[in-house]
Amino acid sequence: MKLTLSVIKADVGSIGGHLAPSPELVATVERHVREAGRELVLDVHVGHTGDDIAILMTHRKGTGDSGIHRLAWDAFVAGTEVARAQGLYGAGQDLLKDSFSGNVRGMGPAVAELEIEERASEPFLLFAADKTDPGAFDLPLYLAFADPMNTPGLLLAPRMTKGFRFVVMDVQHTTQDRVIELDAPENLYDLAVLLRDPERFVVESIWSRASGAQAVAVATSRLHNIAGKYTGKDDPVMLVRCQMDFPATGEVLAPFHLGHLVAGGMRGSHQMPLMPVTLGSPVSFFDGPPIVTCAAFSVRNGKLVGPVDAFAHPFWDAVRREVAEAAIRIRRQGFVGAAMLPMSELEYTGIVEKLGELEKRFRVRAEK
Structure with a gap:
């Protein structure tokens, strides 16, 4: 069965302007993906570059899967709530739509996905x-x-x-x-x-x-x-x-x-x-x-x-x-x-x- 690598990235808040997300924000995003994605993903890695948080997921659902994209979207929404509570700059900045519509493409977050025959x-x-x-x-x-x-x-x-x-x-x-x-x-x-x-x-x-x-x-x-x-x-x-x-x-x-x-x-x-x-x-x-x-x-x-x-x-x-x-x-x-x-x-x-x-x-x- 083919393996899918999905990375979905968004800026949902950062400390001191456009510098870096707070540890609590990153931890919230990762916790949501791991807990809510138990039945969806095989593995997860969450990291940040500058003020952007990237969620890397491995799974068998193929590219553009609604469940995978929804998982990332909801994680960023949860992170946005933390960012607002902490008064971080640009809370929810990259979430350009009000609600999830089946795929995060065209909604703000950046997406790159590969469906591969694993070597x-x-x-x-x-x-x-x-x-x-x-x-x-x-x-x-x-x-x-x-x-x-x-x-x-x-x-x-x-x-x-x-x-x-x-x-x-x-x-x-x-x-x-x-x-x-x-x-x-x-x-x-x-x-x-x-x-x-x-x-x-x-x-x-x-x-x-x-x-x-x-x-x-x-x-x-x-x-x-x-x-x-x-x-x-x-x-x-x-x-x-x-x-x-x-x-x-x-x-x-x-x-x-x-x-x-x-x-x-x-x-x-x-x-x-x-x-x-x-x-x-x-x-x-x-x-x-x-x-x-x-x-x-x-x-x-x-x-x-x-x-x-x-x-x-x-x-x-x-x-x-x-x-x-x-x-x-x-x-x-x-x-x-x-x-x-x-x-x-x-x-x-x-x-x-x-x-x-x-x-x-x-x-x-x-x-x-």
Whole structure:
């Protein structure tokens, strides 16, 4: 029987602004999932990245299961009650609907799910990002699954030389899912054309062309598409299977040394470098910088082993120093030019109202 890995993430309250949830809030969410999910889930892990709480569940219900999604939703509702009682900031922030409607997709929480035939050894990585959007994963996934300069397995591992299929979503198309499938390496340039714009085109999933098995699932929801206004950054999660038919763990982790510029930071409106941090890290500088954690697991018969903190190695201390320096440099530019997001991304913020007011005050000079 197939195994399903489901990770559902939401921000339902944090201490001191957008820093981190309280221990009581996290404990409440985990307790609810474990107690109410006894008959639904095989195993559970609950952790947080910045102010976002991620619930990882293993089960046999398949993707999009109403019971699994309801379990997570109710856990976040219970956590929201704690957040309100403690006076935490942004209590229930990511719960954008009043009641559960069968699936949390389109309701605020981010969701990534994989339904797999469990291998004898099944290693996988759970990435969780805060203060950024789903496009933050585009470049690392391109490098890990399509670029032999990063991933020698594309040359050395016989089953990986057949390449991978990328499913890319146009997240600006809000009425239905609009996707395209592109094969690497044949469609590499086409893929690059799309991923040049990570605010619009987001890798949703990646599949092995040798086996047909899914390797990657990314949460692609954008909160402003749901709420119609800025309500916080999307803070995506991602599941990545590793080894054998897929890139090695180190090949998946390597691109995160770049500290590449992503949308996010203060009020979700800036360009900032993505910093790989240890599990449970809060955010700090300028509501950021945008951060990403990686929890490494193995799973056997649905039982989780781990996590190992993949970014806790001393190597990543040097990366964090470089990312901090890059964050300071771009912040020196303030609101000017490339330091802020383009107007298409700012249309959900108050700056559009201000521009509307100023527009009325412009005048065309008469020719002399």
